[in-house]
Every structure is written in structure tokens, then in C-alpha cells.
Amino acid sequence: MQCILEKVHGPFSNFIRAQTTSSIFLLVATITALWWANSAYSAFYLELINTPIGFIVGDLEIRATFKHIINDGLMVIFFFSLV
Template sequence: MQTIKKTPIEKISKPIQSFIAQEKSGGIVLGISVILALILANSGWSASYHHFLENSFGFQWNGKSCFDFSLHHWINDGLMAVFFFVVGLELKREIVGCASLNFVPIKNRIYWHNLYSIGVLFLSALCGLL
């Protein structure tokens, strides 16, 4: 039996690809990023960390700067918009797909969908009032 030798790039890329393919990989990367940001913001390097976040970048079009914002602004507005978009898609998948209500008979699912939607509505309104 002949074994196929792996190239050096395959030795590096295979573990990365298998990690990315897992559902929990996004949460792990997010958790590590949060911990790293908290450590940097509360350490002796906090001035450098905050200075790094104030670097601005954007695009140039016909010699004019477009979307020239700080990294802090890009994170707050751009990435948070993407984050809440993904959260909205997950909520829609739960409500429409009803993955958490598979044990409920089909005739009662509409009732639970409506109850769940009203509960989410009131919960979000309560969070808005706080």
C-alpha cells in the first residue's frame, strides 16, 4: 500500500480547515478575542492598544477619501451590524424551523410559534426600557 506524502502546506491547512468546519469554532475565536482584548485594555499596554484602535483607514476613489474611519468606528458600526444580522438569522431559523420544538405535535406548533414570537417581542422591549 502506497502512502501519499503530505506537502507542508497541507500539514498546516488541514487542522485549520477541520477547526473552521466545526460549528463551535466561531464562538471559540470570539471568546479568545474578548479575553485578549480585556487583557490588553487593562494592562500596561493599554495606551498602545487604544492608540492602535484610533488608526484610521478607508478607501480612495478618484483621489478622495471615502469611508475614512478609525478602527474603533469600523468595529462598532460595521462588525456589530454583521453580528446582529447573524443573530437575527439564527432567531429566524429557530422560529421558522422550530428546531427546539420538534417534540411538540404539528397542530400545536403554530401556538408555540406565536407564543415564542410574543415572548421575544416583550423581552426585547424590556431590554430597550432598561
């Protein structure tokens, strides 16, 4: 079992570290979002991206929509992964 993981780890690690990987994921996500937002399922898409999520710990309440998390959180991770 260890031998199989070692054979897979190298190519997978190189794929993830490649600069084109981030671009491919961003392109696929963009095309999917554009299709979804302009299809018959657009109402569900708008409902999903505007769904509030968060957590409460004592008096601290953190709440944001999926759209906010994607715009401010995941895009930061994406751009820092290019460095």
C-alpha cells in the same frame, strides 16, 4: 504534495465549519482585548483602535477607525457565519 494537502484539508475544513470554532475565536479575542486594555499597554491599545484607515478613489473617500470596522464589519461576518 497533493496527498498531504488532501489529508489536512478535511480536518481543517471540519474545524472551520464547526459552530464552536467561532465561539472559541470570539472568546480568545475578548480575553486578549480585555487584558490588553487593562494592562500597561492600554495607551497603545486605545491608539490602535482609534486609528483611522480608509481609501480615496477620485472624489469618493471612505474612512473609518478600527473600532468602527470591528463593530460594524467583522461582527456582521461573525454572526452570519453562525447561520
